[in-house]
Amino acid sequence: MIEISDINYRYGRQKNLFSNLNYSEKAGNIVGLLGKNGSGKSTLFKIISGLLSVKSGSVTTMGTEPFHRKPSFLNQLYFVPEEYHLPSISIKHYVKAYSGLYPGFDAELLHQILADFELKETMKLSRISYGQKKKFLIAFALATNCKLLLFDEPTNGLDIPSKAIFRKVVASSVKDDQLIIISTHQVRDIENLIDKIVVIDNGKIIFNREIYQISERYAFSTVSSISDKNPLYTEVGPAGHRVILPLNGSSTPVDIELLFNAIVKGVIL
Ligand SMILES: Nc1ncnc2c1ncn2[C@@H]1O[C@H](COP(=O)(O)OP(=O)(O)OP(=O)(O)O)[C@@H](O)[C@H]1O
Numbered sequence: 162m163i164e165i166s167d168i169n170y171r172y173g174r175q176k177n178l179f180s181n182l183n184y185s186e187k188a189g190n191i192v193g194l195l196g197k198n199g200s201g202k203s204t205l206f207k208i209i210s211g212l213l214s215v216k217s218g219s220v221t222t223m224g225t226e227p228f229h230r231k232p233s234f235l236n237q238l239y240f241v242p243e244e245y246h247l248p249s250i251s252i253k254h255y256v257k258a259y260s261g262l263y264p265g266f267d268a269e270l271l272h273q274i275l276a277d278f279e280l281k282e283t284m285k286l287s288r289i290s291y292g293q294k295k296k297f298l299i300a301f302a303l304a305t306n307c308k309l310l311l312f313d314e315p316t317n318g319l320d321i322p323s324k325a326i327f328r329k330v331v332a333s334s335v336k337d338d339q340l341i342i343i344s345t346h347q348v349r350d351i352e353n354l355i356d357k358i359v360v361i362d363n364g365k366i367i368f369n370r371e372i373y374q375i376s377e378r379y380a381f382s383t384v385s386s387i388s389d390k391n392p393l394y395t396e397v398g399p400a401g402h403r404v405i406l407p408l409n410g411s412s413t414p415v416d417i418e419l420l421f422n423a424i425v426k427g428v429i430l
Pocket residue numbers: 172173178196197198199200201202203204205
């Protein structure tokens with residue numbers, strides 16, 4: 162679905178943001194894309210979706226060069242950016258105007274997700290809150306049934322119940338031939354949703370593994386003392402030492418925040 166080889170990218174005269182970055186991704190996954198502020202997550206989304214072109218290296222998204230922005234490519238891609246502008250029309254009119262661009266658009270699915278998010282089709286997009294706009298775009302994106310969905314910080318601005326609904330609607334709408342990549346700092350919001358973790362740091366993808374592979378190797382726990390534990394990585398938390406240990410027994414849920422910190426510190430590769 163995505164094949165990126167040896168790309169270099171920089172904005173204007175700034176130093177390289179990406180240096181020989183490689184990344185590939187297949188359909189059938191919900192991927193969590195993690196990285197520090199400014200590591201280039203949004204830029205990577207723009208390159209994958211053809212909004213930016215690279216000077217060197219190659220990018221293929223859904224079998225085509227994304228920067229060509231062919232209609233047959235665009236009708237299978239939906240990118241929910243971090244910031245956006247929506248026209249001053251009702252949800253109903255927006256759907257009427259834009260759903261036709263997507264051949265797989267599922268109006269029934271849209272109705273369901275709008276109801277889950279407590280949005281009404283008569284609501285005017287210019288008069289709803291930031292979080293409501295975000296929920297509308299998430300609902301619309303999922304209803305397009307596009308092969309590739311890119312969500313940049315989708316849960317920013319969502320209230321606590323809406324974050325749980327987000328996880329539910331994404332998990333229940335995704336199809337085997339789709340790829341969903343979610344960039345976020347809110348790692349709790351994607352727990353039990355993503356099946357892969359990708360980390361971008363210092364211009365490269367430094368980690369790209371499935372959750373089950375991580376669970377097969379590491380155990381995540383909080384312990385009162387680490388003296389006899391030999392953890393691979395540890396952080397002091399309010400309830401004790403949060404640790405990553407080599408798995409030796411039954412698997413544990415992956416602590417994404419702890420794992421991310423261990424990855425960017427170079428402890429887990
Ligand atoms: N249009 C632009 N012109 C110049 N520099 C830019 C532009 N957009 C982004 N940058 C710079 O590129 C770097 C990566 O930005 P990007 O938004 O891709 O990072 P990010 O990982 O999404 O960050 P965050 O987690 O803070 O949203 C940052 O240093 C940013 O200042």
